[in-house]
Amino acid sequence: MKDYIINNKKGILFVIGGLILLIIMIIIHNISYKKELLVNSLEMFETQISEPETVRILSEEELLEIFLVDNKDTIEFLANTFKIDFEILIEKLKNDYENINLLNSENIEYTLLEYLYTLEDNEKYLFDNTITKCQDDKDYMVALIKYFTNIYDGVDFSIAAAIAQIESNYTASSMLNKNNIFGGMSNGSLIKYKNIEYGILSYIKLLNDGYFINGLNTVESIGRIYNPTYNSNGEKIAKPSWVTKVNNALEEFVNIDTTIDLNTVKSLKNK
Secondary structure (H helix, E strand, C coil), X not given: CHHXXXXXXXXXXXXXXXXXXXXXXXXXXXXXXXXXXXXXXXXXHHHHHHCCCCCCCCCHHHHHHHHHHHCHHHHHHHHHHHCXXXXXXXXHHHHHCCCCCHHHCCCHHHHHHXXXXXXXXXXXXXXXXXXXXXXXXXXXXXXXXXXXXXXCCCCCHHHHXXXXXXXXXXXXXXXXXXXXXXXXXXXXXXXXXXXXXXXXXXXXXXXXXXXXXXXXXXXXXXXXXXXXXXXXXXXXXXXXXXXXXXXXHHHHHCCCCCCCCHHHHHHCCCX
């Protein structure tokens, strides 16, 4: 055997070398194959994570719940303004949201206000009408005028604020006790409002519905209805002294930034 190996040494070494080479090639092939599998697996994984699962479409009831949560502060503030229990108002909105197109409203506050006025007319028993006397200062009342004129955006803030200034100066106790800053009268007496928020809202709505929508958008044209008199020709005009006072008061409000959010309004209450 020894002689055979010696005599065939080159052949044996060639065979051994061939086997070693074959083994190396098999190992390299296996490594390449495993690498290819790994790359393919990673690509499949990346594809899977880059393609999200089909998004579930929320039901209208779920969208309503989200809307009510997102707008809780506004709904609560308006509920307090009208003196209706917050939870009762939420249930009413859940029942009536389709009728008032609440989820698609472009002016949520306006939609809510108009709904509350209608609800107040139809279901008076849901609302508390006891008087809460105003304990707030001018800054809060002016902030309320800003807030509500942003909702009823056809009303000029500066004119609304100036009229209130000359009617009550935001301090007259005889008017603030009735939450009436604009001198609104009924049957010869100042109108009483349940709180200052409701009183100022009613004032802005009056200007919107009774004046600005009808094209009465100057001090003089408003005054012909708001505080009228007659000239020497018997023509109905705004009382000149009233017009002068309002125009003078305008100087305080014409350059004021009317941008305001509800949190700012609330921060000024009872300050």
